[in-house]
Amino acid sequence: MKRLVSFLFVSMVSVSCASSLHAATDTNATQVQPSSTSTTATTSTPVKILHTNDMHGRMDAEDGRVIGLAKVKTIKDAENPTLMLDSGDAFQGLPLSNMTKGDDMAKAMNAVGYDAMTVGNHEFDFGYDTAVGYKSKLNFPIVSSNIVKDGKNVFDGSTIINKDGKRFGIVGVTTPETKTKTHPNNVAGVTFLDPVESVTKEMMRIQPNVDAFIILSHLGIDPSTQENWRGDYLTKQIAANKAFNRSIVVLDGHSHSVIENGQLIQNALLTQTGTALANIGKVTFDLNGQTATNLKASMIKEADTKAIAQDATVKAIVDQAKDKYTKATSEVVFHNDVVLNGERDYVRTGETNLGNAITDAMLSYSQNGFDTPGDFAVTNGGGIRASIDANKDVTIGDIIKVLPFGNTITQIDVTGENIYKMFEHSLSAPTETKDGVTKLTASGGLLHVSDSIKVHYDLSKPSGERVFYIEIYDKNLKRFVALDKSKTYHMVTNDFTAVGGDGYTMLGGKRQEGPSLDAVFRQFLKSADLSKYANSEATRLLAGDASKFEMPSTEETTEPEVEEGNTNEETNATEDDQVIEETNTDDEITSEEEVTATEPVSSTDQSINVTPVSTHVTKAETTEKSVESKHNNVVTMTSSEKELPSTGEHSHPEVAIIPLGLGLYLLRRKSA
Missing domain, CATH: 3.90.780.10 (5'-Nucleotidase, C-terminal domain)
Known part of the structure; x- marks a missing residue:
């Protein structure tokens, strides 16, 4: 009976996504064919990745706009992906998530069953200690290779996940724009190293132990972002680096761009899902040894999920968060x-x-x-x-x-x-x-x-x-x-x-x-x-x-x-x-010294189809x-306010949430 229900559900999703999902993947999808290694059905391992980015606290479903995490869980169960990944800016966004500084969002993501995520600039919006604290609140790794404080990496640069007999090297990277795209107090004393140099170094370190690379990039492709800090630039550089003889998938975020069918750059695929959980990204390929074939990128869009039921466990977490928030802000x-x-x-x-x-x-x-x-x-x-x-x-x-x-x-x-x-x-x-x-x-x-x-x-x-x-x-x-x-x-x-x-x-x-x-x-x-x-x-x-x-x-x-x-x-x-x-801002930032392992490749070599x-x-x-x-x-x-935690992004004074009477109030301290 369970197999029948699962089959019917998957069939329903397949039919509802026929025009926007299957047509995209089968007709317009980017594909990588091996240059020297052939594959057979008996030696290839099918790989499926579901991914999100810039969810910005969108726990709850909104008809016509937001899929919501309860539906993400249902879709994940039906798709049974090899990996479930996120590219940052998950916890800060809507007041529903902000009220607990992302704690409820973390609970919901744990219930969905993510395998790893990277650190976005908005992960620092509630203060440095809160950002670091997500490591202990999540049941999965949160990684970034280029965040340093006091001479030490703040987060692990990568994690290796073994699934279906294959070893996936998950490398994280965070935009150096974080220095100006969260409150400066939240990242005082923190250095964001050059993205290409940091990712290259981490890939070289773990390459002997992995079969494929997945880069969780919170860099974006915004034209106003410094070129060597962009996700498309990173993809070009690592794709051009002959030291990497593995297939590479770059799951990007930060610019809120929709790269629906991905952008192929040599042996590397770059994709991004937009923002606010309007889409779930899907990447599939066959992995034969360390070579990927039939690489395809597509989107599961909110419109495709209207008939999909919300997972009861995740919905209960969301509903509890909504009840707390509604009582505090309904006046x-x-x-x-x-x-x-x-x-x-x-x-x-x-x-x-x-x-x-x-x-x-x-x-x-x-x-x-x-x-x-x-x-x-x-x-x-x-x-x-x-x-x-x-x-x-x-x-x-x-x-x-x-x-x-x-x-x-x-x-x-x-x-x-x-x-x-x-x-x-x-x-x-x-x-x-x-x-x-x-x-x-x-x-x-x-x-x-x-x-x-x-x-x-x-x-x-x-x-x-x-x-x-x-x-x-x-x-x-x-x-x-x-x-x-x-x-x-x-x-x-x-x-x-x-x-x-x-x-x-x-x-x-x-x-x-x-x-x-x-x-x-x-x-x-x-x-x-x-x-x-x-x-x-x-x-x-x-x-x-x-x-x-x-x-x-x-x-x-x-x-x-x-x-x-x-x-x-x-x-x-x-x-x-x-x-x-939530947010994303776009401005000039003082550059960190750029160091790359190969000669830079011009960002104008290949256009990106972005919606x-x-x-x-x-x-x-x-x-x-x-x-x-x-x-x-x-x-x-006052002296008692000096220890209050920092919050928010575009102004992030230090804040303590205190219930007084019928409302919810904040005690604040001046920014240092």
Whole structure:
């Protein structure tokens, strides 16, 4: 009877995946044929690998979007793979997982039965100790060959797994971008070595004891990433290295790219599944000795899994986590009538109404929340993780999904000269032209700005020379005036950006910190007039032609209206706060010394067929100014807070979750 049920289930999966899975693998799949060694059915061992990457806390299934780990377990049982692997960024993402700093996600992955994973940059989002602690919480190895602290490897560089009479060398590697793509405090004293050098060294060390290599790469193929830190570059280099006479599979992550049928580079196959568990990757091949034939890559997509039941054991773990989270975050904050756009492809490429509302909330807080009112506010697009739909009651949990990292609002003093440098960095991403319109490509370091500043830039100019005019509202003159490079301004931001996250090394210095950014935004939304954010015209980040720019009029303009907040609902660091979610940012990083075992192979040798992951939402942006004042206190660090653990990615102050009354609150300390 059990065999019959299993047969029926596998048949059902095969039929449902016929167009998107079998057609892909049988018709378009990449194949490796041996150059000198022939195989026969009697000597070849069939190998099947299921793999995931950048799940970002997606434990629970979401119809039309997320497969969920309970279905992953059911699929794994039916497919019976040789190996089940993950390429990093598993634990941090949705508040559901963040609430326990990834503990519930680890329990669910253990129940699925993973064989190994590598370390993603977001594995550090809850602090260094938590990242290292995953080694003891997982029932399987978590590996990375290039993470070093105090002269020692933090994780094992590899693991060797014996299955079906074959020895698989699993080598891990983590992006050096981690230095700027988690809070710098979380990786203080940690060095991320050159990926190619580290992987090559580890492969050479274990090669005598393995039949095939599986590289778990959290590097990505994002064009804005330094080339020698990319997964496609790594694949080219190790494929060109004649010292490796084994077949190589590179399971990549980090850039959230979908490489559906893989990319073959000599004897190495590179593939990636996208993000948020929208797909499960599948690689199959026949292994004859140490030579692979019939190598194929495909995807099991969320649409293919609609009829698949969730595994009861994993679902129970997920449901228990959901119950804890729902109780803590179900309070309704306000009723929303305007779509607030926080979709990745928008917040990382230009101004959106949600970015405008968040930065206006930050500026509003600063009017009474810091010793000196702020002049303008900025926040990084990579820290905005979700939209807020219209015509719905918005809960605390909905707002945490937007700002999931537990960032604290921060005010720093910045010179006008460094403000110019900051915005050049913000607008430095490569460009692309679609339908005759040139736009920036996605960068998590793109800054959204409050209504008290306007940034004019020209995308026809090279990176680093695009910003040609910045104007800031002068409260005394009651008009916008040109930014003075010699003047010092009070800039409101988040603590991640303030301490150099996303590559903003021109910032830093003395700062004041307040409560978490999600708490500040929540308080603002309780009384803000969101109709001000219903227009689609950009009014703050203004692309144009520098040669045709006309200096703005110096006539007096209307001062941004300041509304008095409800002093009975103060936003303090020790009250009115919650939990944490996902990300990936794209910025410049100081390079580690590059050392490779072979001559570098150009990354332009072979193109990669990549499907970008995006969700399009109507973009709406503000044309009116609204600065809402709410009296709040600046947070000071007490001695008892110094030992609190670090959390989050795009702002990761150190946090302790403490239940008070009906809510969930955070005690915070200033970043060092």
